[in-house]
Amino acid sequence: MGASIEGLGTARGARWQRRPSSVGLAVRAARRALRNAGCAAHEIDLLIHAGVYRDDNVAEPAIAPFIQRRIGANPGALATSPRRTFSFDLTNGTCGFLTALHVAAGYLRTGSIARALVVASDVNPTPSLSYGCSFEPAAAALVLGSSPSGSGFQAFGFESFEKDSNLFEGRVDWISGGRWRGLAPPRGRHALRISEDDAFVARCADHAAAAVERFLAAHALAVDDIDLLVPSWAPAGFPDAFAERLRHDPRVLLPERPERPHSAGPGLALEAALARARASGARSLLVVAAGAGISVALALYRLESGERVGA
Amino acid sequence: MRPPDTSAAGPPRTADRERAPALPARSRIESLGLELPSTRLSTAELLASCRRGFRVDLEGLTGIRERRVCAEGEDSFTLAIDAASDCLAHSRHEPRDLEVLISCGITKYKGRESYRFEPPLSLAVKEAIGASQALHFDITNACAGMLTGVSILNEFIRAGSVRCGMVVSGEYISSISSNATRHVRGLFSRELASLTVGDAGSALILERAPEGSVGVEACELLTHARHDRLCIGGACPDGPGASMKTRPRKLHDVAIRVGVSVMRKALERSGLERMDQIDVMIPHQTSIRAIHAGRKYSQAELGSFARDVVVNVDRYGNTASTTLFMALYQCLEERRLRPGQRVMLMSYASGVVAGALVFTVDELVERYGRLD
Numbered sequence: 302m303g304a305s306i307e308g309l310g311t312a313r314g315a316r317w318q319r320r321p322s323s324v325g326l327a328v329r330a331a332r333r334a335l336r337n338a339g340c341a342a343h344e345i346d347l348l349i350h351a352g353v354y355r356d357d358n359v360a361e362p363a364i365a366p367f368i369q370r371r372i373g374a375n376p377g378a379l380a381t382s383p384r385r386t387f388s389f390d391l392t393n394g395t396c397g398f399l400t401a402l403h404v405a406a407g408y409l410r411t412g413s414i415a416r417a418l419v420v421a422s423d424v425n426p427t428p429s430l431s432y433g434c435s436f437e438p439a440a441a442a443l444v445l446g447s448s449p450s451g452s453g454f455q456a457f458g459f460e461s462f463e464k465d466s467n468l469f470e471g472r473v474d475w476i477s478g479g480r481w482r483g484l485a486p487p488r489g490r491h492a493l494r495i496s497e498d499d500a501f502v503a504r505c506a507d508h509a510a511a512a513v514e515r516f517l518a519a520h521a522l523a524v525d526d527i528d529l530l531v532p533s534w535a536p537a538g539f540p541d542a543f544a545e546r547l548r549h550d551p552r553v554l555l556p557e558r559p560e561r562p563h564s565a566g567p568g569l570a571l572e573a574a575l576a577r578a579r580a581s582g583a584r585s586l587l588v589v590a591a592g593a594g595i596s597v598a599l600a601l602y603r604l605e606s607g608e609r610v611g612a
Numbered sequence: 613m614r615p616p617d618t619s620a621a622g623p624p625r626t627a628d629r630e631r632a633p634a635l636p637a638r639s640r641i642e643s644l645g646l647e648l649p650s651t652r653l654s655t656a657e658l659l660a661s662c663r664r665g666f667r668v669d670l671e672g673l674t675g676i677r678e679r680r681v682c683a684e685g686e687d688s689f690t691l692a693i694d695a696a697s698d699c700l701a702h703s704r705h706e707p708r709d710l711e712v713l714i715s716c717g718i719t720k721y722k723g724r725e726s727y728r729f730e731p732p733l734s735l736a737v738k739e740a741i742g743a744s745q746a747l748h749f750d751i752t753n754a755c756a757g758m759l760t761g762v763s764i765l766n767e768f769i770r771a772g773s774v775r776c777g778m779v780v781s782g783e784y785i786s787s788i789s790s791n792a793t794r795h796v797r798g799l800f801s802r803e804l805a806s807l808t809v810g811d812a813g814s815a816l817i818l819e820r821a822p823e824g825s826v827g828v829e830a831c832e833l834l835t836h837a838r839h840d841r842l843c844i845g846g847a848c849p850d851g852p853g854a855s856m857k858t859r860p861r862k863l864h865d866v867a868i869r870v871g872v873s874v875m876r877k878a879l880e881r882s883g884l885e886r887m888d889q890i891d892v893m894i895p896h897q898t899s900i901r902a903i904h905a906g907r908k909y910s911q912a913e914l915g916s917f918a919r920d921v922v923v924n925v926d927r928y929g930n931t932a933s934t935t936l937f938m939a940l941y942q943c944l945e946e947r948r949l950r951p952g953q954r955v956m957l958m959s960y961a962s963g964v965v966a967g968a969l970v971f972t973v974d975e976l977v978e979r980y981g982r983l984d
Contacts, residue, residue, distance in 0.1 A: 472728040
């Protein structure tokens with residue numbers, strides 16, 4: 302039993318929005334994905350949010366229940382109700398989206414669930430004080446259902462390269478001091494700090510290209526067996542760097558215009574890949590994500606002939 | 613020019629390669645680990661530091677006498693790493709055997725005032741303990757985090773794609789208490805529950821059980837998202853660390869009602885009919901009053917209840933995602949469990965999330981509680 306994409310949706314923060322909401326973006330993407338899948342929210346058994354940076358730095362509860370309630374995925378159900386939803390957050394930087402798909406596929410494989418929704422969204426949680434935050438608010442959502450074993454996600458691969466863990470860090474720090482407001486001296490405020498080494502994207506591309514080689518070998522495949530190589534759109538610059546490592550193989554799908562999403566990067570790339578596959582008849586896709594760690598995530602996807610996913 | 617070093621720490625992890633057991637496979641808890649800070653803080657000492665003339669008998673209200681709190685140099689990372697190391701010390705597995713490592717804490721402090729989002733905490737734990745083969749990721753699901761991690765790993769094992777993995781959590785959560793001492797005024801303060809927490813690290817290894825042996829019988833979780841705003845925690849607006857605001861009474865009432873339905877489902881999945889077929893219940897540790905009220909309500913709804921209910925909140929407070937497996941560890945150390953006994957771990961969390969894990973105790977008991 303495999304796992305296949307039934308619908309996909311994306312959303313981007315509007316330029317006029319000073320403080321877009323990560324939950325709001327996630328809900329928009331989720332609704333689009335459900336519409337494309339032709340399924341109702343109450344048919345979702347499992348909801349995983351794979352975004353990293355969220356509204357107001359909320360640590361508890363997970364962001365997923367907020368999304369679950371707003372899209373109407375059985376918010377009032379009990380365990381004995383005929384339909385119910387379980388939701389939680391999963392984070393693995395910009396590899397989180399593919400990691401969450403792998404986890405959801407595990408639940409589908411055992412038959413514990415029939416349908417899952419994986420969503421990723423990020424916003425700058427402290428826009429009035431942040432350092433090094435260059436990503437743009439964006440969200441991607443994907444409805445995943447069961448499929449015959451010959452189609453859908455065939456395999457996932459994950460590697461990590463801890464020696465390069467210092468090349469990218471995202472954290473929220475307490476900064477003491479600040480502007481006087483009223484009589485009391487300011488204690489300080491929390492600020493998002495993202496530090497990205499100049500070598501980060503290049504190292505992501507190096508590790509990703511090598512991981513692709515090992516993944517294909519492990520599955521007795523060659524690059525020629527893949528119709529589309531789909532690098533995630535995050536981190537910024539990764540698609541071009543990855544394409545360069547693969548000597549600008551024409552099968553590498555690049556974004557039409559530069560975008561700077563974060564955890565939604567693989568979802569946005571997959572949306573473009575599915576559109577290309579519909580146009581070209583491509584059947585096999587290899588999605589490649591990389592991010593802080595450095596971690597690399599790979600997902601091999603097979604489309605049925607004539608399958609129109611995400612339309 | 614030398615080519616860049618792109619070698620992975622081990623062979624590529626192709627995580628869903630089939631292993632050919634009889635499916636679905638059964639999982640079992642192979643080992644547990646615990647890390648408690650050595651610094652003790654009594655409820656009386658905590659209340660003495662409240663700034664606004666706070667006059668509530670918190671110990672009388674909750675039964676919490678003291679809790680452990682991190683000292684300088686301790687944080688979510690150190691608690692998680694030490695708990696993971698303790699778990700491996702009790703395990704037959706080597707770090708390289710771990711195929712998955714899931715970090716499940718609400719808090720992700722590396723340093724007392726720095727909350728780290730990337731790289732994930734699971735990567736730091738994996739690196740520290742040498743679990744070079746493990747797929748790593750973080751899970752957040754409030755106090756149900758570790759049970760959520762167990763659910764995920766259980767599904768991988770049931771599907772036959774993983775043999776063993778680790779679920780770990782390090783909770784440096786006591787900053788919500790110290791921040792609350794500046795804000796709380798009385799019994800109805802939204803930060804009252806923040807005064808009940810304590811710090812701890814917990815870890816467990818879940819593995820594929822040999823065919824025909826006992827292990828996990830049910831792992832049921834549900835999110836009742838209608839009440840998603842009854843407990844909200846995040847960065848403190850006026851100080852380092854975190855703060856948390858709760859509507860404790862409403863949260864408790866919703867949680868135990870949802871929890872009863874989860875217990876029913878878990879019993880059904882385990883092939884049981886009555887709660888008194890459960891020998892030992894370990895509920896999420898919030899307060900003694902809440903635990904007894906939950907037991908009374910559940911017993912009335914279900915007709916019976918577990919024979920033994922474990923309580924340790926009086927000594928450690930609410931240690932967030934680590935409460936269940938910390939209490940299980942202590943049951944093992946105190947030799948309260950026997951092979952063949954059926955145990956239910958019951959989680960309640962903001963979201964509102966309720967979850968139940970039912971398993972049968974096996975030879976795990978032999979590796980704990982040894983007299984030195």
